[in-house]
Amino acid sequence: MYLRILSTLFGVLLCSQLSAQEVSGKVVDAKTGEPIPGVNIYRVSTTVGTNSGPEGTFSYDFGKDFPFKLVFSFVGFMNDTLSVSSADEPLLIRLSTNLEIDEVRIEESREAFTMSAASKRNTEEINRGVLRKGACCNLSESFETSASVDVVFTDAVSGTRKIQMLGLEGIYVQKMFEGVPFNRGLNNVVGLDEIPGPWLHAVQLTKGTGTVQNSFESMTGEINIEFLQPTEDALYFDLFGNNQSRYEGNIIYTKPLNSKWSTGIFLSGKMQNQKVDNNDDGFLDMPLREGFNIMNRWKYSGDYVRSQFIVRYHEEDRRSGQNDFDYQNDFGTSNSYGVGVNVRHGEVFGKLGFLSKKREDQSLGIRATASRTEVDSYFGNYIYTGVQENFRVNAIAMTRLSRFSDHNFAFGVHYLHDNYQEAFNDSSFSRRESVPGAYLEYTYERPRFSFIAGLRNDWHNLFGNQFSPRVHAKYNFKPLTSLRGTVGRGFRSPNAFADQLGLLATSREVIILESPREEISWNTGLSLLHKFELFGRDAVFNADYYYTQFENQLVADRDTDARKLYFYNLDGLSFAHSFQAEFQFVPIKALGVKFAYKYQDVQIEYLTERLQKPLAPQNRFLLNLGYSWNDEKWIADFTINYFGTSRIPSTSANPEELRLSNRSEDFFLVNAQLNRVLGNFEVYIGSENLGNFIQPNAIVDPENPFGNNFDATLIYGPINGRTIYAGVRFKLENTK
Numbered sequence: 001m002y003l004r005i006l007s008t009l010f011g012v013l014l015c016s017q018l019s020a021q022e023v024s025g026k027v028v029d030a031k032t033g034e035p036i037p038g039v040n041i042y043r044v045s046t047t048v049g050t051n052s053g054p055e056g057t058f059s060y061d062f063g064k065d066f067p068f069k070l071v072f073s074f075v076g077f078m079n080d081t082l083s084v085s086s087a088d089e090p091l092l093i094r095l096s097t098n099l100e101i102d103e104v105r106i107e108e109s110r111e112a113f114t115m116s117a118a119s120k121r122n123t124e125e126i127n128r129g130v131l132r133k134g135a136c137c138n139l140s141e142s143f144e145t146s147a148s149v150d151v152v153f154t155d156a157v158s159g160t161r162k163i164q165m166l167g168l169e170g171i172y173v174q175k176m177f178e179g180v181p182f183n184r185g186l187n188n189v190v191g192l193d194e195i196p197g198p199w200l201h202a203v204q205l206t207k208g209t210g211t212v213q214n215s216f217e218s219m220t221g222e223i224n225i226e227f228l229q230p231t232e233d234a235l236y237f238d239l240f241g242n243n244q245s246r247y248e249g250n251i252i253y254t255k256p257l258n259s260k261w262s263t264g265i266f267l268s269g270k271m272q273n274q275k276v277d278n279n280d281d282g283f284l285d286m287p288l289r290e291g292f293n294i295m296n297r298w299k300y301s302g303d304y305v306r307s308q309f310i311v312r313y314h315e316e317d318r319r320s321g322q323n324d325f326d327y328q329n330d331f332g333t334s335n336s337y338g339v340g341v342n343v344r345h346g347e348v349f350g351k352l353g354f355l356s357k358k359r360e361d362q363s364l365g366i367r368a369t370a371s372r373t374e375v376d377s378y379f380g381n382y383i384y385t386g387v388q389e390n391f392r393v394n395a396i397a398m399t400r401l402s403r404f405s406d407h408n409f410a411f412g413v414h415y416l417h418d419n420y421q422e423a424f425n426d427s428s429f430s431r432r433e434s435v436p437g438a439y440l441e442y443t444y445e446r447p448r449f450s451f452i453a454g455l456r457n458d459w460h461n462l463f464g465n466q467f468s469p470r471v472h473a474k475y476n477f478k479p480l481t482s483l484r485g486t487v488g489r490g491f492r493s494p495n496a497f498a499d500q501l502g503l504l505a506t507s508r509e510v511i512i513l514e515s516p517r518e519e520i521s522w523n524t525g526l527s528l529l530h531k532f533e534l535f536g537r538d539a540v541f542n543a544d545y546y547y548t549q550f551e552n553q554l555v556a557d558r559d560t561d562a563r564k565l566y567f568y569n570l571d572g573l574s575f576a577h578s579f580q581a582e583f584q585f586v587p588i589k590a591l592g593v594k595f596a597y598k599y600q601d602v603q604i605e606y607l608t609e610r611l612q613k614p615l616a617p618q619n620r621f622l623l624n625l626g627y628s629w630n631d632e633k634w635i636a637d638f639t640i641n642y643f644g645t646s647r648i649p650s651t652s653a654n655p656e657e658l659r660l661s662n663r664s665e666d667f668f669l670v671n672a673q674l675n676r677v678l679g680n681f682e683v684y685i686g687s688e689n690l691g692n693f694i695q696p697n698a699i700v701d702p703e704n705p706f707g708n709n710f711d712a713t714l715i716y717g718p719i720n721g722r723t724i725y726a727g728v729r730f731k732l733e734n735t736k
């Protein structure tokens with residue numbers, strides 16, 4: 001009986017496939033011939049449609065009542081309507097850009113919508129136009145108009161802006177440069193401050209565990225950055241300054257050397273030399289700093305061989321603490337309290353790809369990186385130094401079952417080596433990590449449904465065998481309405497001091513109760529994206545929910561004892577619920593509106609009880625308005641961020657006059673910017689924290705930094721007040 005039923009079902013499916021008349025084809029850029037993925041393709045006056053795949057190809061049954069018309073639309077390109085009379089021959093559609101100008105120009109689209117229904121995962125795209133909505137001096141400051149990433153203030157004493165995603169620290173987010181992991185280990189000391197914003201072409205934010213191809217370390221999401229390509233002959237520079245003597249500048253020169261080779265030189269410098277103490281507590285609100293970045297990028301594009309090579313070096317020195325601190329006279333004494341962080345980081349990237357001469361769906365790629373990071377720091381009488389040497393290589397092969405199959409496979413091998421040499425006060429410790437691994441990823445892709453299943457296994461010489469399964473799925477109810485789901489496991493090696501370096505700005509005794517074990521988490525999430533018309537105008541709604549639970553976590557405990565900072569492995573529950581709803585709308589031409597709400601519930605099991613994660617607001621709101629006029633020669637942007645209250649670690653053991661409330665204040669941050677395009681130049685002026693909110697009592701007992709009660713780690717908001725800034729950008733292209 002079951003055999004008869006299965007035979008009948010198979011026959012029905014077979015007949016339906018034989019009778020289906022799928023229209024297939026490929027969408028390319030009319031100017032360059034490059035394929036365009038994610039193009040919306042739908043039948044006129046219906047909701048029947050699909051999206052082009054990664055190679056610009058599509059195949060879909062739009063109906064059998066030929067002829068009919070198909071519309072092809074994509075952001076940045078003019079819509080094209082094509083009459084289709086049969087499904088016998090594949091189509092080739094060439095889309096032209098919205099605006100082609102022979103003269104040099106620097107304006108770039110500040111597209112209101114940053115999410116795509118074509119992406120297989122819950123990904124937000126921040127293009128160069130969106131990046132320029134803010135001052136964007138570095139990557140960590142590039143997320144002020146994104147609700148997906150929180151930029152937190154808890155390391156304000158050291159001047160590092162750290163990020164959070166899904167309510168958890170940025171150390172659980174996989175940071176990548178065009179698919180190559182970076183910014184990890186000791187390099188987390190400066191977070192994403194090390195990447196100059198003007199170097200960026202685009203940033204992709206993906207929530208949930210990443211694919212197994214990249215690494216085992218993606219636990220809550222991925223941030224993938226793309227630097228400017230060297231394939232155009234162009235010169236770019238910019239200058240930035242604010243009223244607190246912060247100055248930054250960049251020079252970028254890119255040049256194609258011939259039809260296959262191109263190169264680019266990237267230079268960046270920063271300086272802040274004015275002491276600012278707007279809250280009058282005797283401590284600098286922001287550190288004095290100076291540093292530079294240099295990068296050389298090479299790219300080769302052959303017929304069947306593609307490669308890239310990058311050399312990058314970053315160095316930065318920061319000095320903070322009490323206003324009268326002098327390193328030569330006060331370091332190592334109790335005369336005055338000082339903070340210093342010096343980071344030196346050198347890195348080499350290499351990517352090599354081989355394309356099949358017979359099958360365009362087959363390729364082999366090798367990605368490798370080597371780096372060295374040195375950290376020298378002091379917080380009063382606490383001294384931390386560290387050196388990390390890293391090497392990583394990843395080889396991946398990709399193929400389909402057949403040339404036009406819906407079944408794709410990626411498999412590869414991976415090796416990671418880390419050598420750590422660290423010292424804290426009089427204690428030295430070191431470790432070597434050697435992690436070989438292998439992975440397999442299967443992708444099934446149809447116009448309405450995609451499914452990615454990945455398995456990877458890594459053998460860690462310290463933590464043993466680690467198995468990381470990950471699954472991603474997407475279903476399109478309509479061409480512009482999609483539901484996504486993900487579940488996966490990730491793990492990482494914790495670094496007690498480098499991950500939480502700012503916590504040393506206190507008189508607490510630092511106690512590591514046990515050797516840190518690997519951190520392991522499971523992440524599960526759902527997201528719904530719907531693009532529609534509202535009052536005849538384009539609109540987007542996106543909602544997602546993610547749950548992260550740790551099997552093990554290195555806990556930094558400031559609650560068990562007000563006089564001690566404990567580090568120990570998790571014994572109990574640690575989890576994070578994160579819900580976000582976002583609405584984007586273009587009510588009138590050239591006006592983009594974004595509104596987002598986020599709720600986060602993060603709890604950790606400490607030695608005595610389970611508590612909410614400290615200094616993490618449960619409620620967040622964001623409102624962003626962007627408007628341009630006079631052919632985008634004028635651009636205005638306005639952003640309001642609301643931060644709800646958060647828990648402050650208990651200070652009840654302090655003398656009464658040094659006790660803080662158990663909850664922080666809620667507050668608003670308002671940013672605004674105005675841009676003016678003048679030929680090859682663009683000038684801008686803006687302000688951050690227009691309302692001049694300053695956290696009260698940011699430092700506990702600042703008059704006695706070497707006393708028992710001093711604590712500069714309980715920071716939840718800005719302490720440097722309102723800033724006014726201005727800048728200029730220039731880009732010159734050789735259009736010949």
